[in-house]
Amino acid sequence: MSGKVITITSGKGGVGKTTLTANIAAALARSGKKVVAIDADIGLRNLDVVMGLENRIVYDLVDIIEGRCRLRQAMIKDKRQPELYLIPAAQTRDKMAVSPTDMILVCDQLRQEMDYVVIDSPAGIERGFRNAIAPADQVLIVTNPEVSAVRDADRIIGLIEAEEKGPGKLIVNRLKPEMVARGDMISVEDILDILAIELVGVIPEDESILISTNQGLPVVMTGANGSSAGQAFTNVARRIEGQKIPFLDLTAKGSLLDRMRGWVNGR
C-alpha cells in the first residue's frame, strides 16, 4: 500500500488550517479510509484539542524522530472512527527539533500502512512550513476571502511551485455568501481569477464549527446534516478521493428584508 500525503498550509495564521485538517481527516476516515493526521505545528500544539484527543497523548512527533518511541506508540487512535489516528506535535520544543528529511522519513513509513497522511502546517514560510510540505504529494492552501489572506496564499503558491510541490489546490474558508451577494466580500470567482489555481473546497462561515470545536468533535463527526460546513468538508474529502462533486451553491439570495435594503440602496 502506498498512501498519499496531503499538507494543509496557508501563509497567514488563523485562517482555518487546523479545523480543516481535523475535518478532512475525519471525513476521509468516515468513508472507510485509513487516515493519520499529523500536527506539524511544533511548540503550538492544537490539532489534539480540535480533534478532542488531548487527554490521550503520551508520545509525540519529536519523540518518534528522536527515537524515544516507535511510530505506532505515538499514533493516538480516535475511538469514534475505525481507522483514524493522530500524531501530536511536541509542545515544549521548537520547529528546529524537526527537519524536512525527518518528515519525509516518518511519512514514508506511514504511507505503507495508511491511505492518507494529512499534515497540519504551521503559519508562516519558515522551517515549520518547509517541514510540513517536504513529504507532501498534494498541498492544499487555505485562504479567507480577504486581502491579506489571499496575498499570503499567492506567496505560498509561488513557494510551493519553487519547491516542486505544485500545483497546489485552494480551499476558501469562512465565506459569507450574504456579504458576497451584497458586494462586500471578495467572491470565490475573483479569488480564483487572481490566484489562477484549482479549487477543492469552499467552506462557509458556520457557528457549528466553534460549537463542535468546543466539544472536541470535528463537525463531520456530529452527523449534523443541518451544518453546511460539515457538508462542505465532506465534499473536500470526496474531491481528494478523485470524485467530481459540484460546489455547494452558497449564493444565498438573502432574506426579504436584505433584498428590500438592497432596493433602497439602489441595487
Next chain:
Amino acid sequence: MSWLGRLLGQKEKSGTVAKQRLQMVLIHDRSEVSPGLLEQIKDDIIEVIAQRLTIDRENVEVNLTQSARESRLVAEIPLVSRNGRR
C-alpha cells in the same frame, strides 16, 4: 460601476475595492520589482533609446502588467518626429 451609480454618488463596493487592491499588490509581490527599481529601469531605457532616436522623455511609461501567473514589463516610448509631422 455604472455611470448612473457614479452620478448618484454611490461608493465602489468594498468587495470590488478588495479585488483591485489585491491585483495591485500582487503585481509587485510576484515580480520582485519594486516601484523604485521600475524608475531606474525607465531612466536606463530612456538613455539607451535616446542615443538613436528623438523621444518624448517626459511621457515615457514603464509598467508591470499581469496575466494569470505571468508578469511582463511594458514600455511605451513616444517618438518625436523631426519633420514636425506626428
